[in-house]
Amino acid sequence: MIQVDIFSGFLGAGKTMLIKKMIANQVYNKDTAIIENEFGEVAIDGAYLEGSGIQVKEIYSGCICCSVSGDFKQAIGEVIKNYPVKQIIIEPSGVASLSDVLKIIKDGSFKDKLILNRVITVIDGTRFEMYRNNFSAFYLNQIQHAKTLIVSRSQFLGAGEIQHIISEIEKLNSKAAIITTPWEILHGRAIAEASKDSIKEELIRKVSMTRRNIKSVTGMQQPPAREVFDSVGIEGLNPHDKTVMEQILGTFENSNTYGEILRAKGIFSSQQGKWYQFDYVPGEYEIRETQPYYTSKLCIIGKGLKKEALVRLFQK
Numbered sequence: 001m002i003q004v005d006i007f008s009g010f011l012g013a014g015k016t017m018l019i020k021k022m023i024a025n026q027v028y029n030k031d032t033a034i035i036e037n038e039f040g041e042v043a044i045d046g047a048y049l050e051g052s053g054i055q056v057k058e059i060y061s062g063c064i065c066c067s068v069s070g071d072f073k074q075a076i077g078e079v080i081k082n083y084p085v086k087q088i089i090i091e092p093s094g095v096a097s098l099s100d101v102l103k104i105i106k107d108g109s110f111k112d113k114l115i116l117n118r119v120i121t122v123i124d125g126t127r128f129e130m131y132r133n134n135f136s137a138f139y140l141n142q143i144q145h146a147k148t149l150i151v152s153r154s155q156f157l158g159a160g161e162i163q164h165i166i167s168e169i170e171k172l173n174s175k176a177a178i179i180t181t182p183w184e185i186l187h188g189r190a191i192a193e194a195s196k197d198s199i200k201e202e203l204i205r206k207v208s209m210t211r212r213n214i215k216s217v218t219g220m221q222q223p224p225a226r227e228v229f230d231s232v233g234i235e236g237l238n239p240h241d242k243t244v245m246e247q248i249l250g251t252f253e254n255s256n257t258y259g260e261i262l263r264a265k266g267i268f269s270s271q272q273g274k275w276y277q278f279d280y281v282p283g284e285y286e287i288r289e290t291q292p293y294y295t296s297k298l299c300i301i302g303k304g305l306k307k308e309a310l311v312r313l314f315q316k
C-alpha cells in the first residue's frame with residue numbers, strides 16, 4: 001500500500017513551502033512522488049521542487065477535484081504503475097474541494113493500492129476572516145475535512161487573535177489537531193509527528209473529543225472553481241528589475257487596475273541576469289533571489305482579472 005499525504009489550503013496559504021521544508025528535513029525522500037496541481041495555466045511550483053530527487057507530476061490549467069479530475073486519476077495510476085514509491089504527496093490547487101479530492105483517493109479503483117495518511121490543511125491566520133467571508137464555499141470545505149490544521153503566519157497574530165481563530169476552526173472541525181506554532185520554526189519531523197497519530201502536547205492544542213453542533217455550513221455546495229476564479233499565465237516575461245517588480249506587486253492590491261488578484265507567483269530575471277522568485281497574496285508580497293531557470297514565467301489567480309492589462313504589464 002502506498003501512503004497518501006494531502007496538503008490542502010486556500011490560494012497562497014504556503015502549501016508548497018511547507019512541503020519543501022518537509023523534504024529538506026527528510027520527512028520525505030526519494031521513495032516519494034508528488035502530484036502537484038495548479039489552477040493556473042502555467043505551472044510554477046514544480047520548479048521549486050526540482051533538484052529534490054523526488055518525482056513531481058504537475059497537473060495545471062484546472063482543479064483536480066473537478067475540471068481535471070480525469071487527469072488526476074490518470075496521474076495517480078501512472079505513479080502507482082511506473083514508480084516504486086512508498087508515499088505520494090498530493091497538493092491540490094488552492095481552490096480545490098478537499099472532500100472531492102478525498103473521494104477520488106478513496107475511489108474503488110485505488111482501494112487496495114492507496115492508504116490515506118496525513119490530511120493537512122494550511123490556513124493563513126492573517127487572512128482567516130477575509131477568506132472565510134468571501135470564499136466560504138471553497139474555504140470551509142478544506143477546513144472541515146482536514147485531520148490536521150496548520151495556522152500559518154501565526155507569528156503576525158496576537159494571542160487573542162490566535163485563540164479566536166482556534167475557536168472558530170473548532171466550530172467547523174472539532175476532531176482535527178491544530179498547530180499554531182509558526183511552522184517555519186518547527187522541524188519538519190515535528191510537523192510530521194504532529195500530523196500522524198502521536199501528538200506532542202507542547203506543539204498542539206488537542207481538541208476535546210466532544211462533537212459540537214456544527215453550523216449549517218456542511219450542506220454548502222461548492223461551485224466549479226473555473227466559474228468563480230480566473231487565471232492568467234505568462235511564460236517568457238521581459239526582464240524586470242527587482243525594484244520594478246516591487247512597484248508592480250504594490251499595485252496589485254488596488255482591484256480597479258487589474259481586477260481582484262488573490263494570488264500571484266512566478267520566476268523572473270533582471271536585466272543583469274539575476275533570477276528571482278516572487279509570491280503575492282492580498283496585501284503582502286515577497287521577492288527572493290533564486291537559481292537561474294530555463295524560462296521566466298508567472299501565474300496570477302483572482303476574480304474579474306483584466307487579462308490584457310496584465311499581459312501588457314509583463315510583456316511590453
Ligand SMILES: [Zn+2]
Nearest residue numbers: 063065066096
Ligand atoms: Zn475543483
